[in-house]
Amino acid sequence: KADNGIAIVDRDETGVDKAFRADVLKGLAQRQKAIPARWFYDERGSQLFEDITKQPEYYPTRAETEILRDRGSEFAELVGPDRAVVEFGSGSSVKTPLLLEAVAPGAYVPLDISGEFLRQSAAALSEKFPGLPVHPVEADFMRKVELPDEVEQLRKLGFFPGSTIGNMVPRTAVDLLRSMRATMGADEGQLPMLLIGMDLVKDREVLEAAYADEQDVTAEFNCNLLHRINRELDGTIPTEKFEHRAIWNDDFARIEMHLLATEAVDFEVSGKRFSMAKGDTIHTENSHKFTRRSANTLLLAGGWTPLKRWTDAEKRFSLILAQA
């Protein structure tokens, strides 16, 4: 649906992102209202997420970066040189260079649904690694992606940092892991590897604080979704009547983010009316946390055999190397 530079966002005559509207209208019509977390990331949302990663309570980014910085030679030994590193997502300006420095790849192939982000970060990377062939691909990596001909002959190393997999419920996560195998040629007898970040289960207080920082940056990130709906979908949501909540769901081992109505509210979105009672919530994100075993089980269910696992010194976060 979206390889060769053709815009992947499908807009109607008035410029509204059709998928955004469909997800919001469907999600608000449910008894437990819910909107997929991917819609957080407009320009403001992406900036706010960057700010979240600098908050003292939000440990995952620092913990994962520590592992990438300290364990590079151990990855390199297991992975070997000259692989095509296939990153699922545009890549971070800090984590991606650390991996590329460590494993001496033959090419770098970032996959992202947003062409703009993709081209920006690919350009920055080419500058940092002048000899490295970089082949950005604009595509939805939840499905099998056709990789460029230039990397066909290279063995693949998938890279999926950030515990982004934790945003998915297990059935979606397994679908993605299987798509990654297909994208990297596992079915054609190649033996791709995958380096994936997965955040670990820990004390509830630590987890809830990571998603409800003192500076209220995460609260603003969550509430930004309401502002986006009002702006892009003709919404009349009274944003001042909503509060950020981050709750550990112990049955499902995940942090849930919600937007809680502090009083009864009525509003419109795209001409449709909705109402919420005081205390009702819109569920906006799941962030699953893993144990060594639950991480391994998820990977195995998706067709990947874990080979080795690293954690940061405080054992808060894991990076797992797996083979198809």
Ligand code: AVJ
């Ligand atoms: C980008 C999915 C890794 O779940 O920790 C951070 C997003 N949400 N604070 C996460 C997020 C609230 C983040 N991921």
